[in-house]
Amino acid sequence: MLSEEFVSAIWGPPLSSNTAIAKDVGIYCHALSPTYTVKSTFKKSSVPVNCLAVSETHVFAGQHEKAYVHVYSRVRGNQEAFVAFPERIRCLTLAGDVLIMGTAEGRLILWETCTGRLVSTPPRHVQAVSCVVATPYHVLTGSDDSNIQVWSLPQLLELDSTVEHEPERSLSNHRAAITGLSVSPSVSLDTNFCVSASKDKSCIIWNYQTGDVLRTLIFPSFPLCLSLDPSSRAVCVGCEDGSLYLAELFAEKPLLGPQSEDASTVVQITAPFGATQPDVGPASCLSLSYDGTTLVTGHSKGQILKWDVVDNKTPVELANLNAAVSNIVFVSPFPTGRATKPVNITKPAQADQTYTFTTQFDSPSVSQTRFDSLLNTPGFPQDVLESAIAALQRPVASDPELKKQNEELWEIINEQRELQKATLQKYVEAKTTRS
Template identity: 40%
Template sequence: MLTEQFVASIAAQTKANTGITKDTGIFVHEFQPLAAQRHVFKKSATAPNGLAMSKSHIFAAQADKSLVHVYSREKGNQEAVVPFPERIHSIALAAKDTVLLLGTESGRVLAWEICSGRLVSTSTSHLQPVTSLAVDPASNFFLSGSPDAMIHVWALPSILSFSPDTSRSPVNTLSTHRGPISSIACGHSSSSSNIAVSVSGDKSAIVWNYHTGQALRTYLLPDLPTALALDPADRALYVGYGDGSMQTLDFYDEFQKITPIDMVQDKASSHRPIQPSTKSRFSAESQKLGATLCLSVSWDGTTLVSGHASGKIASWDAAKKNWLSVLANLPGPVTNLQFLEPSGFPNAKEPSFKLHTVVKPKQDLGSSTTGSALVPPNYSLTLQFTGRIPDQRVSATHSNDAAAVSKTEFEQALSHPSFPQSMLEDSLAELASWDPRSSNGNSVTPATTAAAADFMSLDDDDNGADTTDGASQLTRGSAQTGGELAELRKQLASLQRVQKVTFQQLSELREENAYLHRKEHNKRAAAATAAARGGETDGKKQATNGVGGGEDVEMN
């Protein structure tokens, strides 16, 4: 059965609640199938953006203190209290929950490897405390925001590198905002076109391509934003306000439905600010929820959950923008709210390792006085492998990279976010020219036809196992020799090259046709404008003549 839970935390207990144990600060609630409280953790008071959850632990940065509390989800108790030299204003997990990022009072970001205890610091790039952090799905980059109105993009592999010569400065700076950064959210795509969204005290929300540092879209908000959440499919943005209301900013609006261009990624419209419709804002005034402090969206994107200053956690229908119910009534302002990854999927892939205990941070083990980029001798990991470790094929006659080289081009493309354009074109050309009913003019049996229909090379590697199997199926029941098979492959490659050139020519003709259509449209529009202006001039002349004639009649 599919089970989905969310975790909420409060800043401090501000009202008496006999149904909740004293000193409780973190609450684990089941959202579906049965809405109910499942567990609580005591002795914690977290500020906004101060809560992070992994499969095994919960990390809570304490408000107004230089402490991070660590809780074990398996044991259900507090595992450790970790002190730091300065106050921690925001935290976030990265690298499959093995690295905890901490935004500090001085404007730095600390990277703590919780399985080794290694603690690495970035350069001091923010002028004020780092109050918000967001990590991209691949953990290659993370973003940090601050009241200094700056957003920095960092490369996590560079920060965690053992080499002392590696730069630990931002790779990009997003500096369009003119007010304090309230919150940052990163998209859910692993491609290079993934987006990030930020809201600021200047009453604006900006969609970024953080890889290039370009602002893609700017929304002008009606009030100061206090919370932010992204749809799981990156289709919309949800913003919370201080009066308890929320607003949906739909990336794919009515104009997007009539154009094939992705308007979010369209650079031509990035300079035009967008004023959202007042109909996109919604609230439940009868519930007296208080200011919206945090937002989160369910796994399927149908339900929006909000935490408020009154301690209430409300659920909303994301599509209809209607209030559904109050899920909980906590004894203090709800400062953090986050859905956990749902469990109960059939054939779900289990994690390859598990962290039973968290290693407290130590001095940076990567610093080396010799300038070496090797792993230091006192570096060690503490974790448990839950499955078999994938072994690498080792040969005495080949290099260790032979295992990686032995993969076909198609197998390597499967591990990337998208297929190469050249491979897609070659595959389409081969699919268009392939005819399983005949082979070189010879009659083919039904068994050979079925085998031929299953054969698709999709790769130029003749030594690969897949190509060899396909060739054997193609030649089964046929009297072709090895030379004839090689000749057929040459002919097929030639056809693919011709098809590729044809596709390129068609693409150029389409672009030329579109250009001519635009030119003709502009010419007709100019002619219509000129005709309209000419008509206005003739009308004015006739009116002038009429006025003059009337005066002559009066004089006579």
């Protein structure tokens, strides 16, 4: 059975004086399957919405209305670093070993956690960056100014300090603050779309590499959070009135693809997938599991609920954290396939222009091949020598076809020799006649 884990974060004061819940805990690491349990916790964090990122080795948590990030080691289970930045952090995400942060002043800050290199862009948003997502090649930022900027990640990480950082394009169809962004993991030009949520009560599906609007979804109340299915087949949206919506993108009447209606058509989404009770409150964050069958939602009253996407059963309460749940991030169950991993992060060095790359090589997990065995053996192994001697002593089987080809080749060679001999004889006779 697939083992799935997720990390949650809270912010704000405790909702009640519940002594059964550990004090000062701000981040929880949960195991969802095969059985639910809280595996570990990290203290001293108040993490606002969209300010949690999880890697294979670390947890990065931006702090509410603060200009610093707490870094926790998942390997050692403790807080590894306290990192201060020039501006207040409003959102963050990871792209490999690069932590990408959006600030309250409308700019992007990129921190290479293996080298300590820090890159900052001009404030291209006129208001705070509210959400940020990344692909292997792009960074997308949503802002309170209702715009979405699409950046080239390689250009942002360009070593030439004279390069001016400009977004590739701006997506500006929304009319109110952006509350959420989710992007397809695909890198194909035909399927790399993103979904944005806004306080204008709409979600827009974009082809972010061309800037085209693929579909506009309208909801009865404004979306607070959203998440794409891991296979990008559906988008799940949590709204301010407590309703949850599941919009299938490739259903019987697909919203995307060649069989869909005209992209300019606005689609009204009115039938909710589920709804929370008033004592639970609306979902402030949500995330779909990697198998696409389970939706986990976090709520302002402290509950974490588990929803069955397939059977649409009554949700199950996994935990009550006694504070507003602000972030839920699933940990990928798949191996990264990378040869290195950063066991320790390197703090940013703004003045120093020389960087040291710090990482750890992973031992190869693949089985040893015959070539590896030969390479690591001094001299020639006994079985290799015996096989070679036996091959030399074995009589060569005659091949009629090969024998025929050899005879034809010798005929051609003999003809060429006779022709060369006749030509040389004529040359000698001509030379003798002249003399």
